[in-house]
Amino acid sequence: MNKKMNIIYLHQYFSTPSMSSGTRSFEMARRLVKSGHKVYMLSSRHTRSYKEKKYFTVEDGIFVWWLPVQYSNNMNYIMRLFSFIRYCYLAIIQARKIDYDIVFATSTPLTIAIPGILLSKLNKTPFILEIRDLWPELPIAIGALRSQFSIYLAKLLERWSYDNADHIIGLSEEMCAKIEMNGQPEDKISNIPNGCDIDLFNVKIEKGIEFRNKYDWLGPNPLVIYTGALGKMNNVIFLVEIADYMKKLNSDIRFLIIGKGKEEKIIFDYAKKLGVLDNNLFIIRELTKNYLVNIYSAASVCTSLFMPLKEMEANSANKFFDALAAGKPLMINYKGWQAKLIEKYNAGIVVPSDNVSIAAKELEALIVDEKRLFSTGKAAKELAIKHFDRDKLYKSFENVFLSVSN
Numbered sequence: 001m002n003k004k005m006n007i008i009y010l011h012q013y014f015s016t017p018s019m020s021s022g023t024r025s026f027e028m029a030r031r032l033v034k035s036g037h038k039v040y041m042l043s044s045r046h047t048r049s050y051k052e053k054k055y056f057t058v059e060d061g062i063f064v065w066w067l068p069v070q071y072s073n074n075m076n077y078i079m080r081l082f083s084f085i086r087y088c089y090l091a092i093i094q095a096r097k098i099d100y101d102i103v104f105a106t107s108t109p110l111t112i113a114i115p116g117i118l119l120s121k122l123n124k125t126p127f128i129l130e131i132r133d134l135w136p137e138l139p140i141a142i143g144a145l146r147s148q149f150s151i152y153l154a155k156l157l158e159r160w161s162y163d164n165a166d167h168i169i170g171l172s173e174e175m176c177a178k179i180e181m182n183g184q185p186e187d188k189i190s191n192i193p194n195g196c197d198i199d200l201f202n203v204k205i206e207k208g209i210e211f212r213n214k215y216d217w218l219g220p221n222p223l224v225i226y227t228g229a230l231g232k233m234n235n236v237i238f239l240v241e242i243a244d245y246m247k248k249l250n251s252d253i254r255f256l257i258i259g260k261g262k263e264e265k266i267i268f269d270y271a272k273k274l275g276v277l278d279n280n281l282f283i284i285r286e287l288t289k290n291y292l293v294n295i296y297s298a299a300s301v302c303t304s305l306f307m308p309l310k311e312m313e314a315n316s317a318n319k320f321f322d323a324l325a326a327g328k329p330l331m332i333n334y335k336g337w338q339a340k341l342i343e344k345y346n347a348g349i350v351v352p353s354d355n356v357s358i359a360a361k362e363l364e365a366l367i368v369d370e371k372r373l374f375s376t377g378k379a380a381k382e383l384a385i386k387h388f389d390r391d392k393l394y395k396s397f398e399n400v401f402l403s404v405s406n
Contacts, residue, residue, distance in 0.1 A: 002398075005037045005405055008095050009062075010105040010116050012069070012087050014043035016059050017200070017289040020260075022318040024194055025106060026059065031394045032401075033061035040098050042091040044069035054090070065094050088115045095119050102405055106130040110154075113161035120164070126404040129165040134178055137311045142233055158182065166404045169397070171316035172337050178314065192397050194316045195390035196325035201293050208297030217282060222253045222300040222367045224331070227292055228319045230261030235307045237263075237270060238333060238353060243281040244274040245360040253367060255281040258295065296326035300367055301348070306334045308353040313337070321388055323348075327381030329373060331363055347380040 009029055015021035029039045041059075045066040054067045067090040071083050092115050095103075102125055105116030113129055120127035136154035139145040145154055162168060162182055168189050170176035176191045212218050226239055236257060243255040255276075257267065264285070271277035287295070296302065302323035306312040313336025320338055323330050330348030332339060339350045349366055351359035366372060 002035070002402060003405055005032075005102050005401060006098070006100045007032060007037055007039050007401070008098065008100045008103045008119060009039050009041045010091060010103070010112055011041065012044050012084070012109075012112060014041055014064065015289070020286040020288055022194075023197075023289055024318065026062070027195070027197060027390055028394060028397055029062045030060040031391075032398065035398060037401075039063065040095070040100065041065070042067065042094055044071065044087050044090075054094070067091065067094065084109065084111050091115045092118060096122070100125065102126050102128070102401060104128045104130070104401070106132060108133050108135060110135040110157060110161055113157070113165070117161070117164045120166075126166040127164065128167045128169065128400060128404060129161060130169040130171075131175060131179065132171055132316070134175060134311050134314055137178075138233070138309075141309050141311045142307070167400050169400060172314050174314035174337060175316075190396065190400050192393055192400075193388065194318055194321045195393040196321045196384035196388045197390050198325055198384060200289075201296060201322065201325035201327075203293050203297050205297060207294040208299075211294050211298045215282075217278070218254055218298075223256060223298055224253060224301045224303060224363065224367075225256045225258065225295060225299045226303045226305065226319075227258045227295070227322070228317075230257070230259045230264045230267055232263055233307050233309070233312065234261070234263070235305045235333070235353070236267050238305055238356070238359075239303060240267060240271045240274065240276060240281060241356045242360045242363065243271070243276040245356050246364065247276065247280055249360055250364045250368070251280065253280065253364065256284065256295070256299075257281070258284045258287055258292070260286045292322075293326070296322060296328060299326070299328050300373065301331055301363065302326070302328045304330060304332045304334075304338070306353075308334065313339075321384070324380045324384035324388060327377045327384070329366060329376035329380060331359075331366075333359065341383065345379050345383050346376060347383050348376050 011025045014025050015023055016026050017023055032039050039062045041062050041064040043066055054065055057064050069083055069087045103116050103120045105112045116127050136145055145151050162184050168179055169192050170179055171193050173191050176189045179189050180186055230236055246253050271281055304317045304320045312334055330342055333351050333353040342348045342350055349362050351362050
């Protein structure tokens with residue numbers, strides 16, 4: 001019989017399906033609860049004032065403390081650092097009131113390891129660290145970390161975090177290989193990628209039709225969607241440029257961007273400047289995960305986009321797996337393991353990130369070929385079920401906890 005554990009789960013940006021962000025932590029935590037473990041989630045609610053109080057909820061059996069931590073995409077580096085220090089302090093104070101026997105922390109940011117390690121040391125319990133992005137490589141690549149001193153500190157934190165973890169979870173083989181290159185033994189690292197919530201995306205076709213009929217600009221027209229963060233590295237400008245080229249190539253195709261982030265005004269203004277906004281491209285700021293599944297049902301093609309950075313190739317984008325779960329063809333503009341999957345299983349198209357005309361032509365060719373559109377969507381669904389079913393991946397996830405707790 002498996003040991004039942006009391007788990008401190010540190011995720012500063014935890015979301016449920018009733019919210020608009022990724023739900024990996026929610027899905028894994030609720031499965032831990034279903035397996036008989038107790039999960040104490042320490043997250044933050046993004047407030048405008050530090051005077052607001054924490055509050056407690058139970059989300060599908062997960063005990064969640066929402067700590068008042070001020071945060072905004074418009075914060076500068078110093079303000080974000082102060083925000084994290086506050087989260088770290090409040091999380092440690094709250095966790096010390098809980099009887100726990102294992103600590104789990106999921107990045108980003110990697111600074112989440114600090115309260116994780118401290119709580120582990122204070123209670124002499126195992127510590128598991130989950131790495132979602134290559135850090136500090138990504139901040140360095142996009143220019144968020146510039147000074148040699150800040151880069152030195154970031155790399156020091158990375159090594160300290162890895163050395164003090166009893167086990168490390170990476171979200172791709174490339175990510176795990178990078179962790180190993182940082183001096184960590186292979187048997188200390190597990191590759192558990194993002195998963196597909198098959199049941200969540202098994203929505204009735206009528207839901208997609210309802211969404212289509214809701215908007216005069218859509219109706220029966222082909223629909224290409226992007227859902228997720230609108231940050232610099234997400235390169236959603238690329239989709240705006242494809243929409244601009246598509247006006248002449250195939251004016252029936254519609255584009256829909258759903259999300260929020262630091263670049264949203266830039267994207268909005270650029271789309272307006274090109275004359276595609278509210279013409280063949282439309283923007284909705286954000287929707288809950290529970291409602292997004294209806295839009296995936298309505299979509300012809302889903303997209304996952306990044307800047308052309310080598311560091312992004314190890315990424316494990318949530319939107320990629322949501323598209324697979326929905327059984328929708330994918331268009332991505334980056335290399336790496338996800339691109340290889342698409343090409344191997346014929347689950348969509350991989351387009352060049354530096355050539356809008358070629359990307360638009362390949363996308364249009366996929367959309368107008370109904371037989372190909374159907375077969376690539378079917379391949380995506382099969383890939384989701386065979387290789388990325390969240391229930392199957394959870395078994396590996398739980399085994400990591402059991403192995404370090406023995």
